[in-house]
Amino acid sequence: MTANTLQITGSTGRAVFGLSEEERSREAALREQFAAFWGSATGEPRAIYDRFIGACPVQDGITLTPLETADVRGWWVQPRRSEQGQAILFLHGGGYVQGSAKAYRGFASQIVGRLQVPALVIDYPLAPEASLPSAPQAALAAWRWLVEQGFGRIAVVGDSAGGGLTLVTLSELARRPIGPSPVAGAVFSPWTDLTLSGASMTDPTVHDPLIGRDYLFDCAGKYRGTLAADDPQASPLFGDLHGLPPLLVQVGTDERLLDDSRRYAERAAAEGVPVQLELWKGMHHVFQLDVAHLESSRTALDRAARFLRAAFNA
Template identity: 65%
Template sequence: MSETQLQDHRRSKTEIIKLPSEERQREAALRERFASFWATATGDRRAVYDAFISGSPLTSDVTLEAVDEAGVRGFFIHPQQAEPKRAILYLHGGGYVLGSAKAYRGFVSQIVSRTKIPALVIDYPLAPEASLPAAPDAARTASLFLIAKGFDRIAIVGDSAGGGLTLVTLAGLIGKPAGPAPVAGVVFSPWVDLSFTGASMTDPDIVDPLLGHDYLQDCARKVVGAHSPSDPLASPLFGDLKGLPPLLIQVGTDERLLDDSKQYADRAAKAGVSVELQIFEGMHHVFQLDVAHLETSRNALDRAARFLRDAFDRG
């Protein structure tokens, strides 16, 4: 191993989390539930997606505060006791065309309950009504909003398209004098390459029950607008990753975005970023949402919470 390879290895850590046999059975039952839901769902596509995401339960130890000021709209989710000046900015998934802060309140409360750190989950402009750079602009505005509110230790967390948006936002904040740099980024199944170079996008051995290649291609066309799919605003995989804070990436083996996570972790390590890649065997896209059904989902969120707590304590 060369000196450069050794340094990359020290900066990165990849862990494969095995799936117990009893959890395989629960995963299979959950996939049947997914198939039934999507086969019978009718009505507005955004309302249906929000109903699906809202299945992640709201914890009983948080309070909700609606936010609509300074160009930021969404919800603050507060733990019962919070340490001062710490906050999480959460950017939701949905392929840049679906999703809302309201639908994600339950899921984000799971993170808040575990970390004891308040989180702001925002609405950002969706495609096709709004294309790039609308979503990154909204995310940056939200991060500056938190700084203006007095938070000086901030982490950014997101899933799927929101995971990609998280990484775009972190890169956009590097070296900017607007406030303190984020202490960490955590992304669940991030979509980081809208030019579709990852082999898992078309791998016939992957059976992703929630996300298809054709669907993602349609979403990409709608959000990129006049930009190239390989523009770092669309695909953070191709951006300058030097200077990013510590990153945690979680992904399942049974999803189209598996190679997005692998490729990004590799590029981040080569850029000198401390990055942990956790690959969960047999898991589907953003399985962390399914805390009510899977021990693996709860385990993954516990791991993410420990990573965030450590990052805030160091920051």
Template identity: 40%
Template sequence: MIEHIPARPGLSPRRWLARRMARKAGRTSLSPNQPAEVQRARMDKAGDALPTASGVEVSRIEYAGRPALRFVPEGARDGVLLFLHGGGYSRGSAQSHKPFVSNLSRALRLEAVSLDYRLAPEHPCPAAIDDALAAYRTLRSDTQGPILMAGDSAGGGLALATTLRLKADGDRLPDALYLLSPWVDLTMSGESARTKDGIDPMLKTSYLHKGAELYLHGADGQSPDASPLFADLSGLPPTYIQVGSDEILLDDSVRLAEKLAEAGVAVKCEIWEKLWHDFQLFAPLLPEAYKAIKRVPDWAAPYLSSQAD
């Protein structure tokens, strides 16, 4: 269920540079000391700092009443990837995550829709869930193939919370979930929120406390909408989790994997040694990021096989 992926041996200049970029990104785009409009603009600009994957057509669309990006890789198979971006529920966009989603779309050979859901504090919980639900239900009506739902950080928590809402409503669930460093406990009760603070180059615990405050807007931090870790997870689709060993949200992933397994859900959790929050977003600069992305199609193959070539 939990697999440790060892670090590449020796000193890696690319890893050093990527870690430095992660530290700068956290300081300039995630710190609550910066105005929201400045952070959002910087994160959007970061979407052009790394190249998009070759052979993937990217277009701006409106989907279920929200702005979005559509990714269509060469040789796309039947099915769709719905991606929900991270950013603490108050930052980030489809644009900021464009390079990563293009790489994931190409690796899976799946068309992808990356949604710009509404952000806090202007639109606190559950606005993001409502937008994700609308997008997912539209995808279900538009496609006959399988749907893979994915998200990083807050987007990972959002993907899980959205799936729980679908379950409660009796809707058909995604065929599988892919969660990158998911933020599933807005109460920050995991031990790594303390022990990894200062080790994770991108995140600080104080950043997440502020993000939770903005998103919750006085709501219960242990509710399934906010912190799906505390929900009944039985009946959920197969789930693949990737997380870095050096990150604040390590325990969110580990505890989630354990709870999913206890609930009888097929789950695979990888802990990538010496890597940090959202390290996959640093492809192609970081070799480990590409390696992590390339592992997703092998895991997802059985759940996409109904429409396989």
């Protein structure tokens, strides 16, 4: 069982969550499942990745509908009832080289079901076939489409690379608004620094079971194209953070992107952004996906939903 908050300190509203012995045992068993899956999976890498992500179950009472317009392609993930004018723009992870809206429907549904707000999960151009600024442009096109449909209160949510893309999108909207301002951003293990300069990238005490520094280095090179790794479109950590909406950042302490989250939250707070940073002890990369296995995953998503509900109601 997940422990209560152990501490809350600093201007970032930092919260640290510990694990019970029982939850640590479940986490260890899940890591064995990860190793077995990645050690035996066969097929095209993107298809394997989608099978892994697609194992996150779809919440009961959720409708899944494909969407394709001239500028936006993805899936609507919708509850039976929702407040008119509210929506989530969901940006998926995968290192900018993998992932699809279809694979992420289950994960998005876990947020939608808790919040009772529909989510548009989009497909954006992947590297190496496409490079910057293709992905941010696709995210802004989806935002514009939601505004044109009459949605006036929109939050942006993303995981891993999609979390980085979420923060880039929010910065772009702060500088060049398209309709209403975002009500909030929520990111899970965001990739904020493509220079890979965070201490957790090489920390020998970190045992990330899902991603390594070499993988991230390869993805970064494919995604950024001609842009420098510290360009704000690639690495939101180095961008202008003034004017961002309230942010929730959740990250596990046993992952390479730990310092991407910590440093981003610290920078955002220093620039006056209301930000909540949650550190989950011993958890792996985007542990929120594992709702079928971990109480920590369910609790973290409950907290994310409460944060977003407060933002929508503000």
